Amino acid sequence: MPCDPEAIVGEILGQRARKGANPSASSFLCPFIQSRCPKRSTQLPDEPYPVCTLWRRSKGEPDPTKDLIFVCPKRFYAVDFLKEVVGYCWPGEPPKNPIVAPEVKMAGFGNVDFVIADVQENGEVDRFLSVELQAIDITGSVFQAYEAIRAGTDIPKPPTYGLNWDNVYKRYVTQLIRKGYFHHHWKSKIIAVIPEQVYQYIVGRADFIRSTDVKNDQVNIVFMTYRLEHDPTRPGEFRPALVTVEGTSHSSLQNAMMYQDAPAKEAFTNQIKRSLSRAVNLPDLIAKNESG
Numbered sequence: 001m002p003c004d005p006e007a008i009v010g011e012i013l014g015q016r017a018r019k020g021a022n023p024s025a026s027s028f029l030c031p032f033i034q035s036r037c038p039k040r041s042t043q044l045p046d047e048p049y050p051v052c053t054l055w056r057r058s059k060g061e062p063d064p065t066k067d068l069i070f071v072c073p074k075r076f077y078a079v080d081f082l083k084e085v086v087g088y089c090w091p092g093e094p095p096k097n098p099i100v101a102p103e104v105k106m107a108g109f110g111n112v113d114f115v116i117a118d119v120q121e122n123g124e125v126d127r128f129l130s131v132e133l134q135a136i137d138i139t140g141s142v143f144q145a146y147e148a149i150r151a152g153t154d155i156p157k158p159p160t161y162g163l164n165w166d167n168v169y170k171r172y173v174t175q176l177i178r179k180g181y182f183h184h185h186w187k188s189k190i191i192a193v194i195p196e197q198v199y200q201y202i203v204g205r206a207d208f209i210r211s212t213d214v215k216n217d218q219v220n221i222v223f224m225t226y227r228l229e230h231d232p233t234r235p236g237e238f239r240p241a242l243v244t245v246e247g248t249s250h251s252s253l254q255n256a257m258m259y260q261d262a263p264a265k266e267a268f269t270n271q272i273k274r275s276l277s278r279a280v281n282l283p284d285l286i287a288k289n290e291s292g
Contacts, residue, residue, distance in 0.1 A: 002154040002155065002157075003158040003159075005019070005145035005146070005148040005153075006019065006149065007055055007062075008054065008145035008161075009053075009055070009142060009145050009149055010053035010054050010055050010064075010228075011052040011238065012050050012051060012052065012149070013026065013028065013029065013030060013031065013037065013050045013052070014030070014052055014075070014078065016237055017149050019149055019152040020149075021149055021150060023037075023050050024047070028047065030074055031078075032078055033074055033077060037049075038074070039074075041143060043143050044143075049143075051072065052070070052071065052074070052075045053069060053072075053228060053238075054068075054138065054142060054163075055067055055068055064228045064229055064230060065227050065228065066197070068227075068238060069195050069198075070135040070136065070240075071137075071138060073113075073133035076133050076193055076226060078239060079226070079239075079241075079242070081131075081133075081226075082100060082131065084224065085116060085191050085193075086116060086129075088245045089129060089191055089214050089215065089222050089224075089247075090116075091127075091189075091216075091217070095116070095126075095127065096118060097118060097119050098116055098118055099116075099117055099119050100114055100117075101114065101115045101117060106130075106179070109178070109179060112130045112132060114130070114132075115128050115130050115131070116128060127188070128188055129189055129191055130183065130188070130191065132176075132191070132192055132193065133193045133194075134172055134192060134194045134198070136165075136168060137163075138161050138163055138164055140159065140162060141160075143159075144159050145159055165201055169205055169206075173253065173257065176190070176221060176250075176253070177250045177253050179250075180220045181220075184220040184249070184250055187217070189220050189247070190222070191224055192221065192222065192223050192224070193224050193225075193226070194223060194224075194225055195225065195227065196225040196226060196243045197227070198225075199225040199244060202223075205257075206253065206257050207256050208255070208257075209256075210247070210248055211246065211247050211248065212245065212247075214246065214247035216247070219247030219248065220249055221248050221250060221253060222247040223245070223246050223248075224244070225243045225245075226240040226241060227240070227241060228240055228241075229241050
């Protein structure tokens, strides 16, 4: 059954994806960074892959606040998130000379996207906040839908793709705990700017202590979440909106991940019984390996 690619791809170069869109006409200019889109695909070796957002599969009319999700972190640049970080998260008196350092190397973890530092007259760094942007990766591919939009056609069937929630939980949250631990020792905080849907997924998996008092010294990880909503200034288009500002500690997040309720013992013993059909005799297996 034919599939409308506009139901898959949400935005291209910050504009709602519509059939016949031609991103090459603007030389793939990203409006959020005012330069050529940096996203790439192995299927497009010679040009960018300027997909900003995707629609989640939903029943009925899609709701952008729930179903439209960031797949490119540059989409956050449509709002002044760094100003909001300072306003919501900076502890104590506002910084006197805030300067933003991009791509700051953190040993063992690559780069931090931004560090907002209060720089003294002698050039020394007083207080600082680290900021990381995280969209969501996908499994599979929506490349066919992107190509169909450019060609102005439908696609024969929906593409096989999904949102990589496991990567969020296993990789991103694990790294955030380590970075939060570092910032705890530095008496600072790391701010995770993420989609609201991603945050709700994390909260659903790990019941950690959360606080809206994010300036508190006990908080070293802050989640600032955004969702996409209809833009009243641009009919038919979308804009990011701040939803949640909540903080926690690295230890609370770590404990919530590690010490979840154990599954029922009976469920595991049932799995053992099902596997007994493939049981092996351990002495025979050892003897076979030794003779081989």
